[in-house]
Amino acid sequence: MKRTLPLLILAALTIVSALATVQAVMAQDAITKLAPEAFGTLTRPPAVFVHDKHNEKAKLEECVVCHHGGSDGKIDKSASTEGTPCVECHKVKPAGKATNLKRAYHKQCIDCHRAKGKGPLACGQCHKR
Ligand code: HEC
Ligand code: HEC
Ligand code: HEC
Ligand code: HEC
Known part of the structure; x- marks a missing residue:
């Protein structure tokens, strides 16, 4: 468990930043x-x-x-x-x-x-x- 927690956090952060990238691409109003x-x-x-x-x-x-x-x-x-x-x-x-x-x-x-x-x-x- 001690070892998997940082990994889970890392995975979550990766997903969040991937979503932000998708949003930036979709924002044609920019x-x-x-x-x-x-x-x-x-x-x-x-x-x-x-x-x-x-x-x-x-x-x-x-x-x-x-x-x-x-x-x-x-x-x-x-x-x-x-x-x-x-x-x-x-x-x-x-x-x-x-x-x-x-x-x-x-x-x-x-x-x-x-x-x-x-x-x-x-x-x-x-x-x-
Ligand atoms: C008057 C022409 C025109 C219309 C109508 C138009 N677009 Fe665009 N759109 C463009 C041009 C030109 C670009 C830039 C394309 C390029 O990079 O070569 C663009 C880029 C985009 C991008 C890329 C954004 C980026 O940051 O690179 C998206 C997403 C997009 N349009 C979505 C839409 C959607 C959804 C609609 C309809 C609701 C729409 N467009 C209607 C001309 C138009
Ligand atoms: C309705 C808008 C519009 C008008 C009017 C227009 N252009 Fe453009 N032009 C564009 C777009 C959009 C592009 C592609 C994106 C860019 O280069 O800014 C472009 C690209 C260019 C390019 C290639 C890119 C570069 O800067 O080397 C040249 C050269 C150019 N135009 C010259 C002209 C000349 C000369 C006129 C007048 C005879 C003219 N344009 C009128 C919209 C226009
Ligand atoms: C999926 C491929 C594709 C994309 C993306 C695309 N085109 Fe085209 N377009 C074509 C093809 C194929 C033709 C016909 C052959 C030619 O003229 O090169 C064409 C023809 C044209 C013509 C001349 C014929 C006409 O009736 O208007 C213009 C102008 C044009 N495109 C502008 C654009 C602009 C501006 C964009 C971006 C907003 C765009 N195209 C995006 C494939 C595409
Ligand atoms: C299918 C029709 C159509 C296409 C394609 C189109 N325009 Fe326009 N554009 C208009 C109309 C209509 C207006 C006048 C809007 C008004 O003020 O009532 C306009 C106005 C503008 C203006 C004045 C300022 C503004 O935002 O209203 C600019 C700059 C402009 N267009 C640039 C472009 C460029 C660059 C492209 C190609 C990438 C483009 N337009 C493609 C229809 C078009």
Whole structure:
């Protein structure tokens, strides 16, 4: 018993810290800017994107509007992939005609703003100093 108690405490602590990590990953409200590491050194200031506030204001209730799925060069607009970073499927320098990471963001963000006639279209409105 003397030996198992510290082990039990250790196990409990491990579980608590694992849960905290999961929570941190799930907390998309923590996103205020986008700067995926895959770009390396950014040439522009990171784009402003306050995830939860943005989606509330823009009335985007369906996560799949942005978090789509797909494979083998085909988009699947009904498969929701929330929590999966875009770079998992959109490489900075993909082979062939696949949508690259920068274009994936730009096309998704700007196309919708243009279609709705709301939201920023100019470089400096997203890439704010
Ligand atoms: C307007 C587009 C948009 C909508 C709508 C949207 N998201 Fe996101 N979400 C993003 C972008 C962009 C990222 C950052 C992805 C990346 O890192 O490449 C992201 C990241 C996330 C992350 C990862 C958080 C992190 O800290 O890395 C989670 C979880 C997430 N979203 C959940 C959701 C859920 C749940 C919904 C629906 C209630 C939703 N999203 C709706 C665009 C959107
Ligand atoms: C599970 C894989 C996967 C994830 C995650 C993913 N995509 Fe895609 N996406 C695809 C595939 C496959 C295509 C079609 C082939 C292509 O254009 O590269 C595509 C196409 C696109 C296109 C062009 C076609 C269109 O109709 O819009 C844009 C823009 C895009 N994705 C943006 C994003 C953004 C932004 C994210 C992150 C919020 C994201 N994608 C996350 C797989 C994915
Ligand atoms: C499906 C539609 C849609 C997509 C995708 C989208 N937006 Fe928006 N965005 C809007 C709308 C609508 C508004 C205007 C909201 C309002 O003020 O009424 C907006 C407003 C904004 C604003 C102004 C400030 C704010 O938070 O309201 C910023 C910055 C912004 N978007 C950045 C982005 C970025 C970066 C992306 C891509 C990661 C993105 N948006 C993707 C619809 C969209
Ligand atoms: C609706 C918002 C939005 C607008 C408008 C926009 N961008 Fe972006 N841009 C993004 C997002 C989101 C990313 C990916 C995250 C990041 O790099 O901040 C990105 C990435 C980039 C990158 C690659 C990363 C880097 O910094 O090297 C460049 C370059 C870039 N944008 C240039 C521009 C230029 C030039 C314009 C105007 C012609 C522009 N963007 C307009 C949202 C936007």
